[in-house]
Every structure is written in C-alpha cells, then in structure tokens.
Amino acid sequence: MSGVAEDLATILSSGIRLTAPLVFAACGEYVAERAGTLNVSVEAMMLGAAFGAIAVAGLTGSATVGLLAGVLLGALVGAVHGALSHRWHVNTFVVGLVLNALVLGLTSYLVTVGELGRHQVAQVSVPVLRDLPVLGAPLFVERWPVYLLLALVPLTWWLVERSRWGLELRAAGENPEAADMTGIRVNLRRRQALLWCGALAGLGGAYLAVGEVGSFNQNMTAGRGYLVIAAVIFGGWRLGRTLAGCAVFGLADALRLALPALGYTVNSQLLVSAPYLLALLAMLLFTTRQRRPGALARPFRRTS
Amino acid sequence: MTRTGPWLSAAIVAAALVLSGLLIAVTGGSPAAALRALVEGSLGDAAAVSQTLLYAAPLMLVAVGTCCSARSGAFNIGQEGQVLIGALAGAAAGLRLAVPGPALALVVLFAAALAAGAWAWLSALMNRLRGVDIAVSTLLMTFLAQQVVAFAVTTPWLLQESRWGAAAALPQSNRLPAGALLGSLGDHPGPQLNLGLGVGLVAALLMAVALGRTRWGFRLTVAGLNPAAARHAGIPVTAVGGVALAVSGALAGMAGAVLLASPLSTNRLQPDISINIGWDGLLVALIARDRPLLTIPVAGLFAVLRAGGSFLAATGVPPYLVDVVKALLTLAFVAPAVLRRRPGAA
Numbered sequence: 133m134s135g136v137a138e139d140l141a142t143i144l145s146s147g148i149r150l151t152a153p154l155v156f157a158a159c160g161e162y163v164a165e166r167a168g169t170l171n172v173s174v175e176a177m178m179l180g181a182a183f184g185a186i187a188v189a190g191l192t193g194s195a196t197v198g199l200l201a202g203v204l205l206g207a208l209v210g211a212v213h214g215a216l217s218h219r220w221h222v223n224t225f226v227v228g229l230v231l232n233a234l235v236l237g238l239t240s241y242l243v244t245v246g247e248l249g250r251h252q253v254a255q256v257s258v259p260v261l262r263d264l265p266v267l268g269a270p271l272f273v274e275r276w277p278v279y280l281l282l283a284l285v286p287l288t289w290w291l292v293e294r295s296r297w298g299l300e301l302r303a304a305g306e307n308p309e310a311a312d313m314t315g316i317r318v319n320l321r322r323r324q325a326l327l328w329c330g331a332l333a334g335l336g337g338a339y340l341a342v343g344e345v346g347s348f349n350q351n352m353t354a355g356r357g358y359l360v361i362a363a364v365i366f367g368g369w370r371l372g373r374t375l376a377g378c379a380v381f382g383l384a385d386a387l388r389l390a391l392p393a394l395g396y397t398v399n400s401q402l403l404v405s406a407p408y409l410l411a412l413l414a415m416l417l418f419t420t421r422q423r424r425p426g427a428l429a430r431p432f433r434r435t436s
Numbered sequence: 437m438t439r440t441g442p443w444l445s446a447a448i449v450a451a452a453l454v455l456s457g458l459l460i461a462v463t464g465g466s467p468a469a470a471l472r473a474l475v476e477g478s479l480g481d482a483a484a485v486s487q488t489l490l491y492a493a494p495l496m497l498v499a500v501g502t503c504c505s506a507r508s509g510a511f512n513i514g515q516e517g518q519v520l521i522g523a524l525a526g527a528a529a530g531l532r533l534a535v536p537g538p539a540l541a542l543v544v545l546f547a548a549a550l551a552a553g554a555w556a557w558l559s560a561l562m563n564r565l566r567g568v569d570i571a572v573s574t575l576l577m578t579f580l581a582q583q584v585v586a587f588a589v590t591t592p593w594l595l596q597e598s599r600w601g602a603a604a605a606l607p608q609s610n611r612l613p614a615g616a617l618l619g620s621l622g623d624h625p626g627p628q629l630n631l632g633l634g635v636g637l638v639a640a641l642l643m644a645v646a647l648g649r650t651r652w653g654f655r656l657t658v659a660g661l662n663p664a665a666a667r668h669a670g671i672p673v674t675a676v677g678g679v680a681l682a683v684s685g686a687l688a689g690m691a692g693a694v695l696l697a698s699p700l701s702t703n704r705l706q707p708d709i710s711i712n713i714g715w716d717g718l719l720v721a722l723i724a725r726d727r728p729l730l731t732i733p734v735a736g737l738f739a740v741l742r743a744g745g746s747f748l749a750a751t752g753v754p755p756y757l758v759d760v761v762k763a764l765l766t767l768a769f770v771a772p773a774v775l776r777r778r779p780g781a782a
Contacts (some may be wrong), residue, residue, distance in 0.1 A: 141650075170569065170571070172513075172571075172575070186719045189623065193510075216771060218772060222770050222771055223511070225513055225571045226722060226770055227770075229513060229715075229718065229719075230719070230722075230763055230766050230767050230770065231763075233715065233719070233759060233762065233763040233766070234760065234763035234764065234767065236759065237756050237757075237758075237759030237762070237763055238760055240754070240756035240759065241459070241463075241754050241756040241757050241760055242463070242757075244754040244756065245463040245464070245754065246463075252503075259471070266535075327766040355579065358575065358576075358579065361572070361575075362576060365572065399587075401583040401584075401586050401587040402587075404579075404583050404584075405579065405580050405583035408576045408577070408580050409580065410570075411576055412573060412576050412577070412580075413564070415562070415564070415566065415568045415569075415572070415573070416562060416566050416568060417566075428569070429569060430477055
C-alpha cells in the first residue's frame with residue numbers, strides 16, 4: 133500500500149515540477165493571445181531567460197539575481213517581438229520563428245564558449261504540511277519561485293478580466309478596428325501584452341534553470357514554449373482551462389519519465405504527442421464555440 | 437524591388453556578417469579564421485563543393501514549396517514535419533515495394549510527395565471545416581510528425597531495422613536498396629553532382645513558371661494578396677489555398693526523400709533525418725521573398741553555411757555560430773522589406 137502511495141507522490145511531485153514552468157509561461161502567453169498576438173516566440177523567451185539566469189547567477193553569485201535577469205531577458209525578447217510585429221508590421225509568425233532560431237543559436241553558441249556552473253535558488257519546505265501523506269512532499273517542498281504562482285495566477289486573471297488595462301487589451305484582441313475608434317492604442321496594448329508575456333515566460337524559463345535543474349544545457353526548454361501555445365489553445369483562451377491544460381501536459385511528461393522506471397510499459401511517443409494531439413482536437417471540436425479572440429494573429433494597421 | 441535593392445541586400449548581408457564577427461571576437465575567437473574555415477569547408481575543393489550542393493537541393497525544395505503556399509496566403513510553418521513524413525513514406529515505399537531498378541527512386545520521390553502533401557492538406561482541411569489557423573495547425577503537426585517517425589523506427593512490424601541474430605535493432609530502418617537511391621555523377625573525392633540537385637532546380641523553374649505565367653499561379657497570387665477581391669472575382673480562395681498548401685507539403689516531402697536517398701544520410705530512416713532542413717528551408721523562402729528563382733542562390737548560401745559550419749569547430753569557434761548567422765540574415769531581410777512598405781510583405 134505504501135508502495136502505491138510513494139509512486140503516486142513521486143509522479144505527482146515530478147508532475148508539478150514539469151508543470152510549473154509551463155504555468156508561468158502560459159500566464160504570459162494567455163495575455164499576449166487575448167491581446168491578439170499568437171506569440172510563437174515563447175520558446176525563445178524561456179530559453180533566453182534560462183541561459184541569462186544561469187549566466188548572471190554565475191557573474192553575481194546570486195541565483196535570485198539570476199532569476200530577475202531571466203525575467204528581464206524574457207521581457208527583452210517580448211519587446212523585440214512587439215516592436216517588429218506591432219510597430220513595423222512584420223508577420224508575427226515570421227518574427228516568432230526567427231527569434232526562436234536566433235536565441236537557440238545564440239545560447240547554444242555561448243554555452244560552449246564559457247563555463248556556467250551550477251546555481252540554484254533555495255528550497256522552501258512548509259513545516260507540518262509537508263508531512264501530509266501523498267500530497268505533502270509534492271506540494272509543500274519546492275524551490276521558492278513556485279510559490280510566486282500563488283500570486284501571479286490571480287494577478288493575471290485580475291489584470292485581464294477586471295482591470296481597465298485588461299479591458300482595452302481584450303478589445304485590441306477582439307476587434308481592433310472598433311477599439312481604435314474608441315481611442316485605444318491597439319498596437320501599444322499589444323506590445324505591452326508581449327512585454328508581460330516575455331517577463332512571465334522568462335520567469336518560467338529562469339525557474340527551470342535556477343530552480344529545478346540548477347544549470348543550463350543546450351536547448352534545455354526543448355519545445356516547452358510550443359507546448360505552452362498548445363495549452364492556451366487547448367484551454368480555449370480561458371485562464372483556468374489553460375492552466376488545467378498545462379497540468380495535463382506536465383503530468384503526461386511526468387508519466388513518460390516515471391512509468392518505465394516503475395516497471396510499467398507505456399508508449400512514450402503517444403505520451404509525447406498527446407499535448408499536440410489534444411490541442412488539435414480541441415481546436416477541431418470547439419473552435420466555433422470557444423472564445424477565440426476575434427482578431428487573433430491578425431495584424432492591425434490604421435488605414436486612415 | 438527598387439533600384440537600391442541589390443545594394444541594400446549586400447549591406448544587410450555585410451551587417452549580419454559583421455555582427456557575427458563581433459560575436460566571435462567578443463568570445464575570444466578569430467573572425468578571420470572562422471570565415472576562412474567556412475569558405476574552405478564549403479567551397480575549398482571539389483569534395484567541399486559537392487557537399488554544399490548536396491545540402492542546397494533539399495533546402496531549395498522546401499523553400500520553393502513555401503513560396504507557393506505563402507503566395508496563396510496560407511502560412512505554412514510545418515515544413516520540418518512535412519520533411520519527416522516525406523522521408524517516412526519514401527522509406528516505406530523504398531523498402532516495401534518491389535519495383536525494379538532505378539524506377540524505384542522515382543517511386544520513393546513520388547510516395548514522399550504524396551504523403552507529405554496529404555499531411556499538409558490536413559491543415560487546410562481543418563481550416564476549412566472549423567477555421568483552425570493554418571500556421572498553428574502546421575506547427576503542432578510538426579511535433580506529431582516527429583513522434584510518428586520515432587514510432588515507426590522503434591516498432592519492429594513497421595520500419596524498425598530487422599534483427600540479425602542476437603544483435604540489437606537500432607531505432608532506424610533498414611538501408612534502402614540501391615535502386616531506390618538517387619544517382620550521382622562523379623565519385624566522392626572528385627566533384628560529385630547528385631540527382632537531388634536536379635530535382636530541386638527543376639522544381640524552382642517549374643514553380644517560377646507556374647506562379648508567374650499560368651492562370652493557376654495568377655489566381656493563387658490574387659487569392660493571397662486580397663482574399664475579398666478574389667472571392668468577388670469568383671476565385672474559390674479556400675480551395676486554392678488548400679491546393680497551394682498541399683503542393684508546399686509535397687515539395688517538403690520530396691526534400692525528405694532527397695535527404696533519405698542521397699549521400700546526406702545513411703540511407704536509413706532515422707528520427708533526426710530531417711536535420712532542421714524544414715526550418716532552414718522556411719528561412720530561405722523568407723529571405724527569397726517568396727520568389728522561386730531567388731531561392732536558388734539563397735539556398736546555396738544556406739548550404740555554404742551548413743557545409744562550412746562543420747569545419748568551424750577546428751578553429752575553436754562553436755559551429756552553432758552558423759545558426760546565429762542564419763537567424764540574423766533572416767531578421768535583417770524581413771525587417772526592411774516592410775520598412776520600405778512593399779505591398780503584400782506584411
């Protein structure tokens with residue numbers, strides 16, 4: 133009996149660790165997409181931040197400063213993406229893909245040039261609660277940035293659904309022409325949303341580096357950015373469902389890693405492709421019913 | 437293109453190279469040595485040139501296809517997956533069909549084109565049925581394609597290598613029979629021309645004619661430039677885009693077959709057989725601004741970077757520099773295209 137409970141705790145624990153970076157980035161991508169940008173450069177934001185976090189942690193000797201640097205680097209990618217696609221009107225997919233290629237190349241290049249070493253933020257373990265059966269260890273023994281999610285998720289929801297800024301943001305994503313008519317600066321809002329997206333995706337990538345892994349290796353995000361895009365689509369552009377999507381994807385990943393070790397046979401290809409398959413199915417089944425932002429991926433340009 | 441076009445392009449290439457040189461210098465390498473290694477490794481002798489031309493062929497095929505779909509307004513970013521599906525179908529045809537002699541090579545190319553074309557067309561279908569964004573679905577399907585190929589080469593009853601006695605089977609297919617391979621003129625140490633290059637060049641020429649000189653190409657371009665006007669003129673925009681997407685996928689699939697059947701690979705289907713040719717081919721098409729004939733020199737440039745990149749390591753400069761150069765080049769070419777407000781570029 134205790135064997136099953138232990139297995140469960142192990143899978144749950146690794147599931148949470150694999151889900152957390154996705155959730156950070158998904159909170160960002162959610163905002164960008166509600167503002168109308170189908171942002172493909174999440175991967176670049178996360179990977180650049182992961183590299184920057186470890187590099188700066190090495191320079192300053194502080195993993196926390198590294199984490200902050202990661203956030204800034206993610207935001208920088210967001211700023212570049214925003215400037216190119218919403219100021220100079222380059223196709224946003226093109227910008228995203230090129231940024232992904234650029235950051236992958238740059239980080240792969242730089243990581244081979246110098247020693248980066250290991251840097252990791254502290255682990256927090258909540259007394260009493262950590263002793264709960266099954267759930268205790270997975271939920272209450274974590275690297276501290278995970279607990280930022282307790283604030284960031286509600287903040288994201290409030291920003292988009294309740295604040296004036298979020299209202300304008302959603303208007304920019306839903307009907308940019310009408311938003312423009314009422315005096316909302318559509319492309320400015322979209323650039324701001326990309327900045328927020330970059331900062332949060334950067335936090336996710338930095339968490340992966342200085343939180344979970346403690347070091348940087350080439351292409352360490354390995355497509356997690358694309359997974360985040362799939363999560364937002366899977367979630368039908370609603371925050372709650374998006375996060376549920378992240379949890380499903382993180383758990384599938386954890387199962388892929390854990391089940392063979394526990395002696396079960398699973399088809400790993402099926403588990404790896406599950407998120408993408410689910411996202412495609414979700415789009416096929418629910419596109420018309422779900423709240424896809426009306427102007428998603430459509431550039432806005434004043435025609436006056 | 438304006439009259440300053442070629443000069444501007446030259447300045448852009450120079451700027452990207454200077455930036456990359458700075459990157460090398462800052463990280464303690466020698467830009468001059470790196471440049472020399474790039475040129476020597478890709479154009480230095482007959483073997484190097486042969487290698488460069490080998491890479492140019494699949495890049496050209498992917499890029500030519502991308503021109504077709506992009507002109508129609510269907511933004512395909514799933515070429516990497518389409519290359520993989522092409523290689524998969526090509527391997528299946530080459531290993532399973534009993535077609536005699538060199539005709540088998542044709543069958544391999546055809547099977548690859550057919551399968552990858554159908555794979556890409558699924559995105560068009562999803563778009564037509566439920567309005568699923570083509571860029572998103574082609575991207576997501578790339579990750580599916582990777583797993584499909586991985587599954588095929590790790591499953592004995594599909595394409596996994598057959599066991600010889602007690603030897604463990606690797607995650608790869610058997611080697612294609614000689615008749616399925618694309619022939620080459622000349623032998624390895626000397627200059628060598630693989631048939632794949634011919635396929636690429638013919639595709640570029642045919643596509644240039646098809647897009648520029650035929651009714652089909654005209655309708656496709658109009659549908660891409662102004663869907664509303666095209667619909668008004670009676671052009672079935674969705675159907676035209678669907679065909680363009682399928683053609684794009686088919687050409688990417690052919691690139692997969694060329695990778696499989698030319699000396700670029702071990703002539704076995706392996707999970708990493710696509711070696712990012714799909715992603716690079718997309719960048720080539722972006723730089724060539726969707727003009728099929730321009731993809732020839734641009735694919736050549738990218739092939740130089742690929743072939744020369746493997747010689748960089750000897751100079752102490754990590755070969756990943758090549759990826760930085762490619763991304764910088766693409767970024768530099770796509771940004772000013774719009775600054776000059778060329779219609780249709782956005």
